[in-house]
Amino acid sequence: MTKKIKLSELGNLFGGLDIQALEGVKIEGDVELDLGQMGLNPQVSYALGHEFAQIAFHLMNVSRILGYPVEQMLGSAAPPKRLSKLIESKFSVSRMEEWKTPIQEVVLGATSSDGGSRKSTVTLGGENALPYYFDSPMPHRNHVTMDVFDMPINMAKAVKSNYEDVINSPAEWAKKVVRDFGADMVTIHLISTDPNIKDTSPAQAAKTVEEVLQAVDVPIVIGGSGNPEKDPAVLEKAAEAAAGERCLLASASLNLDYARIAEAAKKYNHVVLSWTQLEINAQKELNRKLMKQCGVARENIVMDPTTAALGYGLDYAYTNMERIRLAGLTGDAELSFPMSSGTTNAWGAREAWMVSSPLKEDSDWGPREYRGPIWEIITGLALSLAGNDLFMMMHPGAVHVLKEITQTLYGSKETEPVNIDNWVSAVV
């Protein structure tokens, strides 16, 4: 198969080396040849044949000692080698030893035995590894909470068409997302309380929360309007109306009176959503303040490190979450909490809602009805891989697909095996 090389031909093998430099060099004493360490490139050994290998070995070591890149010279000189059998190999890889700290488990919702009226609860967190990694199975799947608003709002057309019949009734809206769209939870956004919108009173907002709690038996998230002056009062009143239900109060942030929200959560048995804007150190600071300054227990904190849409800062949001989760797993107790994403933000991307590209140079954007939901799916999916646990979402189709993929990767989707061996010739 391969012709054996004669000793006289070794010179040719080294033809590329500047042999002159060897002259006048004296090697004193014993040159140690460590067979185990240096070894002989098997390619070379094969090419030379066993009887010459030893001589070549000496020569090459001398050259190596003098600094010649022997392997590189030989690489091009050696003829390609044919093998008749596969080299047996075993693949193995270690688990991540530095992931020592589990993420805090947080239960949302309370059943009658725990002083609430929910029929089911949702448990977030508890991970010992990045999501879906083989190092350690995820103890709980991802969950979706669907948005309900306390007044009609502007929505992308593809979203709105699903809610036109319930847009004036938060209770009916909540029922619909649980019954028809598979929502694990419901978020009631009390946006009408914003002084710049309707300035609805905290008492009125609390009534809306009661209606939603009566309409559905899943755990709920209570969201303010985002007005930092008004939200503490609104969330206090809502927390009182929902006492004992272990709702997620959205949100405590550094730019409002977070202590009041923390206090309401403690007093009425709820969980605090700790919301910061794409800043890992701000997230640490707020979590620390909630725990140390306000006395919120670890099992009552969920983080929202902010979701930016695909194409609109998702690179920051993704990496921020991934860093937070890795910090938590490697022992940062101020960051080892479950995370929540306002995935609905994806609808702010113009690719999600615009009829067509405003730029003439762009390839056709195609029908927007299909672009919107997938923008929400991919925004959420990327963050699920970064470690996000709970998704706040809007479009029923997006919810369906996101649940399908996250639960597949989680390991709870059983399907018939598919044979992929002939994908090359498949007719698609």
Add this chain to the structure above:
Amino acid sequence: MKLNSPLQVYKYLPQINCAECGDATCMAFAAHLIDRSKKLEDCPPLLKDEYKKKYMELQTLLAPEIREIMIGVGESAKKIGGDDVMFRHQLTFFNPTAFAYDVGDTMQESELVERVNKIQNFKKFYVGKFLKVNMVAVRCVSGDALKFAGTVKKVSETTKLPLVLCSFDPAALKAALEVVKDRNPLIYAATEKNWGDVAELALNYKVPVVLFSPDLDKLKSLAATFHEMGIKDLVLDPGTYPQGKQLKETFERFVKLRRAGIKEGQKDIAYPIMSVPLSAWLIYKDAVTASYWETVLASVFIVRYSDIMILHSLEPYAMLPEVHLRDTIYTDPRTPVKVAPGVNEVGSPTKDSPVIVTTNFALTYYTVESDLSSNKINCYLAAVDTDGIGVEAAVAGGQLTAAKIKDTFQKANFDFKDKTAHGTLILPGLAARLQGDVEDATGLRILIGPPDSGRIPGWMEKNWPPKPK
């Protein structure tokens, strides 16, 4: 790479601070080698004979953990692999996932040409550049080597994009290679069964080759065997199953391969990885469902370590999120996405042209700028220094204020009396609440533009020129 501090690299450099590389000192150059923003070849002295040994040592020591492989030739050639980290924040990911879209050899010629053109002409503007897709994967569906070669020929005449030649039949691959041997195509694939013949092709034609096996032991065997035969430009396809437990295991294989390659330095499997999201079409026949699921699979593997992927759907709702997610993951997190603050001309503005305010967040700025220029709106566009934060967040966070806006025009020596006949400034719709403040601070007339710059043309029709007071 095996070195991780500039000091370690410095030891191998000439240490003469000649500055020929553009850095003042060898130490600075060493730092750039570590963060991979400069190459060894940027140092002319190092290329001289006297430094040959150090140069070669450095080449080995600085080589990325995952082998870098070139596919195709000329300007559209694409490098894949080359990563050094498991998470993008640890450095950055290199060589964005190459997207190869499939064509089959059973397609009618006109259909084939149309599809190839669609692939090579796709573009999506984003932050001052166009996002594009990269390769054409020709699949041998017919089982007929000649037919396959004919299709490959037609494709190669239609596009300069790199090609992936897909068949498990070495005879078909050989026939196709004969046609495009000068194009450095990637051949797919060597398996447990055909590896001997495919290896022969890779050796004879000197082309990169994909190894396929969902069994990681076998995949490693194939890689070790090919390496032993002197074939180094390898790509690993650990199988992309489209659903259920098989998909979960697929995900795990990608993570395992990359961890072994980067974290554990297992050289014998440290090659680029291929995924085949196209497999979504094996389970879904409905085009929308299949396109959606393909996009989902593609997204999972863009995030977790696929260096090249084979895709089918050319629907915009599949391609747009895919190219954007790839950009998301591969954008260098070390580079701030800001533009220089100032007042810039768009087109050729006159005294009657509008003056528009936005932020210096690159995404916002380029979006507004391209919306204006693409619609041929001549104007002045002010980029206010908001630390690279978008309009809405900057208004909420206090980075976009009346004082900052005023300051931007002052620093640019932009005098409204001199430059405009209207003394009017247009604020972004999302900064409407600053209207009063800006009016007070500047004494200008303030108009509120639309919340999305894509609507500026429509807004202009109704609101420009401003009606006299």
